[in-house]
Amino acid sequence: MKRIIISIFSVGFILLFGMLFGIQLVSDELGMFQPVPMEMSISQTDNQEKDDIPYSELVDKANKAGNVGRFNFFSDLGESIANGLNHVSRACLSRMISFIHYLNGGTLG
Numbered sequence: 001m002k003r004i005i006i007s008i009f010s011v012g013f014i015l016l017f018g019m020l021f022g023i024q025l026v027s028d029e030l031g032m033f034q035p036v037p038m039e040m041s042i043s044q045t046d047n048q049e050k051d052d053i054p055y056s057e058l059v060d061k062a063n064k065a066g067n068v069g070r071f072n073f074f075s076d077l078g079e080s081i082a083n084g085l086n087h088v089s090r091a092c093l094s095r096m097i098s099f100i101h102y103l104n105g106g107t108l109g
Contacts, residue, residue, distance in 0.1 A: 024089065
């Protein structure tokens with residue numbers, strides 16, 4: 001029973017890693033590094049309520065929040081962990097791709 005459970009978890013982990021590797025590879029090939037904001041159509045803006053906060057007030061609040069910065073320890077910790085994992089995953093994928101290229105007759109480097 002232990003062997004079956006370990007096999008299922010290992011196959012699941014391999015499939016998950018394969019999906020993440022494929023998504024990362026495709027996004028690198030397509031040049032999708034930054035998310036693109038969705039555009040609002042004219043019909044959607046007409047349906048908004050009249051008592052919405054003015055856009056200039058939202059811009060002022062965003063500038064003020066950007067100037068003040070974050071004082072949340074967990075936000076900074078999460079951002080640093082995410083950046084570190086991003087660098088590690090990109091380095092691993094780069095080495096794996098160069099090794100595959102080397103196996104196909106290319107040169108390392």
